[in-house]
Amino acid sequence: xxxxxxxxxxxxxxxxxxxxxxxxxxxxxxxxxxxxxxxxxxxxxxxxxxxxxxxxxxxxxxxxxxxxxxxxxxxxxxxxxxxxxxxxxxxxxxxxxxxxxxxxxxxxxxxxxxxxxxxxxxxxxxxxxxxxxxxxxxxxxxxxxxxxxxxxxxxxxxxxxxxxxxxxxxxxxxxxxxxxxxxxxxxxxxxxxxxxxxxxxxxxxxxxxxxxxxxxxxxxxxxxxxxxxxxxxxxxxxxxxxxxxxxxxxxxxxxxxxxxxxxxxxxxxxxxxxxxxxxxxxxxxxxxxxxxxxxxxxxxxxxxxxxxxxxxxxxxxxxxxxxxxxxxxxxxxxxxxxxxxxxxxxxxxxxx
Amino acid sequence: xxxxxxxxxxxxxxxxxxxxxxxxxxxxxxxxxxxxxxxxxxxxxxxxxxxxxxxxxxxxxxxxxxxxxxxxxxxxxxxxxxxxxxxxxxxxxxxxxxxxxxxxxxxxxxxxxxxxxxxxxxxxxxxxxxxxxxxxxxxxxxxxxxxxxxxxxxxxxxxxxxxxxxxxxxxxxxxxxxxxxxxxxxxxxxxxxxxxxxxxxxxxxxxxxxxxxxxxxxxxxxxxxxxxxxxxxxxxxxxxxxxxxxxxxxxxxxxxxxxxxxxxxxxxxxxxxxxxxxxxxxxxxxxxxxxxxxxxxxxxxxxxxxxxxxxxxxxxxxxxxxxxxxxxxxxxxxxxxxxxxxxxxxxxxxxx
DNA sequence: CTGAAAGCGCTTACAG
DNA sequence: CTGAAAGCGCTTACAG
Numbered sequence: 001x002x003x004x005x006x007x008x009x010x011x012x013x014x015x016x017x018x019x020x021x022x023x024x025x026x027x028x029x030x031x032x033x034x035x036x037x038x039x040x041x042x043x044x045x046x047x048x049x050x051x052x053x054x055x056x057x058x059x060x061x062x063x064x065x066x067x068x069x070x071x072x073x074x075x076x077x078x079x080x081x082x083x084x085x086x087x088x089x090x091x092x093x094x095x096x097x098x099x100x101x102x103x104x105x106x107x108x109x110x111x112x113x114x115x116x117x118x119x120x121x122x123x124x125x126x127x128x129x130x131x132x133x134x135x136x137x138x139x140x141x142x143x144x145x146x147x148x149x150x151x152x153x154x155x156x157x158x159x160x161x162x163x164x165x166x167x168x169x170x171x172x173x174x175x176x177x178x179x180x181x182x183x184x185x186x187x188x189x190x191x192x193x194x195x196x197x198x199x200x201x202x203x204x205x206x207x208x209x210x211x212x213x214x215x216x217x218x219x220x221x222x223x224x225x226x227x228x229x230x231x232x233x234x235x236x237x238x239x240x241x242x243x244x245x246x247x248x249x250x251x252x253x254x255x256x257x258x259x260x261x262x263x264x265x266x267x268x269x270x271x272x273x274x275x276x277x278x279x280x281x282x283x284x285x286x287x288x289x290x291x292x293x294x295x296x297x298x299x300x301x302x303x304x305x306x307x308x309x310x311x312x313x314x315x316x317x318x319x320x321x322x323x324x325x326x327x328x329x330x331x332x333x334x335x336x337x338x339x340x341x342x343x344x345x346x347x348x349x350x351x352x
Numbered sequence: 353x354x355x356x357x358x359x360x361x362x363x364x365x366x367x368x369x370x371x372x373x374x375x376x377x378x379x380x381x382x383x384x385x386x387x388x389x390x391x392x393x394x395x396x397x398x399x400x401x402x403x404x405x406x407x408x409x410x411x412x413x414x415x416x417x418x419x420x421x422x423x424x425x426x427x428x429x430x431x432x433x434x435x436x437x438x439x440x441x442x443x444x445x446x447x448x449x450x451x452x453x454x455x456x457x458x459x460x461x462x463x464x465x466x467x468x469x470x471x472x473x474x475x476x477x478x479x480x481x482x483x484x485x486x487x488x489x490x491x492x493x494x495x496x497x498x499x500x501x502x503x504x505x506x507x508x509x510x511x512x513x514x515x516x517x518x519x520x521x522x523x524x525x526x527x528x529x530x531x532x533x534x535x536x537x538x539x540x541x542x543x544x545x546x547x548x549x550x551x552x553x554x555x556x557x558x559x560x561x562x563x564x565x566x567x568x569x570x571x572x573x574x575x576x577x578x579x580x581x582x583x584x585x586x587x588x589x590x591x592x593x594x595x596x597x598x599x600x601x602x603x604x605x606x607x608x609x610x611x612x613x614x615x616x617x618x619x620x621x622x623x624x625x626x627x628x629x630x631x632x633x634x635x636x637x638x639x640x641x642x643x644x645x646x647x648x649x650x651x652x653x654x655x656x657x658x659x660x661x662x663x664x665x666x667x668x669x670x671x672x673x674x675x676x677x678x679x680x681x682x683x684x685x686x687x688x689x690x691x692x693x694x695x696x697x698x699x700x701x702x703x704x
Numbered sequence: 705c706t707g708a709a710a711g712c713g714c715t716t717a718c719a720g
Numbered sequence: 721c722t723g724a725a726a727g728c729g730c731t732t733a734c735a736g
Contacts, residue, residue, distance in 0.1 A: 010500075010713090012712095012713055012714080013713070013714070014713080022722075022723085023722065023723040023724075024713090024714085024723090024724095025714095025715075025716080025722080025723060025724075025725090026721090026722055026723065028713095028714065028715060028716090029715090029721095029722090032715085036721060036722085037721070037722080038721060038722090041721085041722085053499065055473055055474060055500065056474055056713095056714090057415070057476065057712090057713050057714065058411075058474055058475055058476060058714095059410075059411045059412075059414040059415040059420070059476060059712085059713080059714090060411075060415050060712070060713035060714035060715090060728090061713080061714050061715070062411040062714090062728090063409070063411040063412050063415055063712090063713085063714075063715095063727095063728045063729065063730085064713080064714050064715045064716080064727075064728050065714080065715060065716085065728085066728075068411070077436075078430050078431070078436050078439065078455075079430070079431055079432075079433055079436030079437070080431075081431055084429075084430050084431030084436075085431070087430065088457075088459075091457070100471060100475065102454055102455075103430075103454075103455045105440075105443075107440075119452060121407055122407060122408055122410055123410055123452065124407075124409065124410060124411055147405065148362075148407060261643060268645075287640065288639065288640040288643045291613060291640045291643060291644055292643055292644065292645070293620075293644070293645045362729090364728095364729055364730080365729070365730070366729080374706075374707085375706065375707040375708075376707090376708095376729090376730085377706080377707060377708075377709090377730095377731075377732080378705090378706055378707065380729095380730065380731060380732090381705095381706090381731090381732095384731090388705060388706085389705070389706080390705060390706090393705085393706085408729095408730090409728090409729050409730065410730095411728085411729080411730090412712090412728070412729035412730035412731090413729080413730050413731070414712090414730090415711095415712050415713065415714085415728090415729085415730075415731095416711075416712050416729080416730050416731045416732080417712085417730080417731060417732085418712075
């Protein structure tokens with residue numbers, strides 16, 4: 001006798017049907033609140049369900065109906081404020097629409113991103129929302145999603161050449177305004193620390209910088225403009241070099257806050273006063289920007305709204321419109337406006 | 353003619369069976385690498401599966417087998433370094449054991465935590481790993497997990513009165529060592545900023561503080577010891593009050609880094625030099641502790657290991673031992689050792 | 705080592 | 721408004 005405590009079977013709609021004295025199909029309809037069932041029966045069924053501790057079996061329902069009522073999201077890092085806030089927005093939308101959200105992180109690795117896609121396909125999610133990893137240069141894995149008849153929404157770090165719904169920030173506009181702000185504060189020699197060229201987000205931020213510079217007709221030496229300076233350490237090194245240069249910048253616009261932090265450390269280490277001698281403006285409004293001394297100016301990306309918008313593309317546009325024929329379908333393209341957060345690092349007291 | 357592009361059916365094991373010329377049950381076994389199938393057939397089946405773009409259907413398999421090969425984790429906040437690192441550890445363990453991980457966040461709300469539990473039960477996960485929200489004072493919802501025959505592992509913020517596996521930090525020991533470090537640096541009037549008393553983690557951290565104080569035979573006024581000062585703002589206010597007190601503390605041990613940050617701001621705002629006049633030591637080693645000026649000392653909790661250990665309790669202990677009869681079963685209780693990270697805020701140059 | 709058959713717990717046309 | 725019946729795509733004893 002290996003075990004006499006046999007795992008009692010879970011309650012099914014058949015148990016409820018038997019107890020209430022109706023057909024299982026009617027129980028199913030009652031539990032799903034279909035209009036074709038009388039309220040009397042609905043009440044009866046629901047009461048009995050609670051009484052018997054009935055738990056809806058998603059696996060069975062999904063297998064039968066072919067839909068999982070589940071969205072999968074793939075982000076590079078869940079512990080980056082921008083992404084975790086975006087996820088919070090998606091969760092909100094999912095909750096409102098009675099869907100579930102499965103979160104995967106690619107850890108900025110292409111290989112892991114491909115694995116995430118496979119996992120979500122296996123889970124049979126209805127829709128995949130993705131923000132690409134730094135490493136990702138090919139989007140063949142996204143074709144897999146289409147092949148499996150799942151909806152695809154790209155957000156933030158998107159591949160513009162891959163056709164799908166896209167939700168992004170107004171990167172170029174935001175950067176333009178950020179640099180304009182620096183110019184208004186009297187900075188004239190503004191350096192730019194960007195990201196790798198294959199990601200559209202960083203390209204757009206660079207465009208915004210260049211536009212502002214051009215409009216103000218500023219003279220910027222070529223070596224002020226740097227790509228691939230996303231990380232604190234890289235930025236710090238690069239900033240030190242520039243600041244020691246015979247003709248040093250008087251301000252930095254960086255496409256991440258980590259990069260801005262590196263610049264701040266560089267300035268402090270050289271005994272330069274921020275914002276008097278060096279102005280700094282980052283991007284993303286990470287939590288730590290409030291904690292540094294001086295505090296760091298940055299761009300707030302409305303990440304939660306952006307996440308909600310991404311999920312809502314699925315709920316409002318795709319789900320409601322029904323199974324439109326894919327070929328003729330148009331893809332949603334939404335831009336979420338960001339705003340400048342001016343803190344100490346870029347605000348000069350009007351003495352200069 | 354509503355749509356002539358009919359959604360082609362997905363490939364099933366029946367399709368593979370037909371093409372290879374064997375029985376569906378054999379295909380299933382081949383795909384699952386069961387030893388009872390010849391290598392020749394396995395090779396054939398797998399090749400055909402790839403060729404037909406076959407995707408394993410979890411819903412069907414789970415429905416049939418009764419197991420979902422899925423673990424659900426509930427954390428208060430995914431964007432807190434401690435939790436996101438712990439999740440990374442769980443993901444690693446899940447990947448090694450061919451399981452999936454579903455992440456839910458309670459957002460520090462009891463109501464949402466209950467919802468998360470319901471969601472995961474509906475998803476039919478095999479095991480729930482949970483760290484309780486700040487608000488949680490009752491654990492009736494955890495009984496639901498047991499009722500549904502799912503394994504339960506508590507980690508970090510655990511309810512010690514609820515029987516389950518538990519993985520925690522050496523909170524008391526770590527705090528003891530942290531305070532001892534402050535004492536060795538010559539601080540004599542060490543204040544304590546704690547959390548709410550109903551959570552065991554914070555109680556243990558307080559115990560460690562008290563023990564170190566007692567051993568060193570320090571005289572601490574009662575008002576140096578504060579509960580419910582987890583947040584930056586609360587801590588900042590409280591610290592200002594204490595530092596203006598006729599007999600002010602010369603150091604603070606706080607149970608979170610946010611609290612430590614509040615103290616740092618308070619000290620700076622009063623023109624006090626850290627660490628010369630005021631020593632500060634936090635807890636959790638949040639990313640921003642490196643970014644402040646001066647940098648903050650803290651306790652590193654090995655969060656990734658802790659997360660991995662939590663998942664491994666399920667894989668090694670529960671899964672391997674089979675369906676042991678629940679009543680006689682013992683619960684795992686593991687303690688992960690943390691280490692001190694000494695930074696500028698607590699290290700006095702030996703001049704005092 | 706291979707296969708025939710039953711069944712996991714739902715949903716969904718269809719009939720009444 | 722209610723119900724009978726088929727089927728979603730697997731797995732798992734069981735027989736050979």
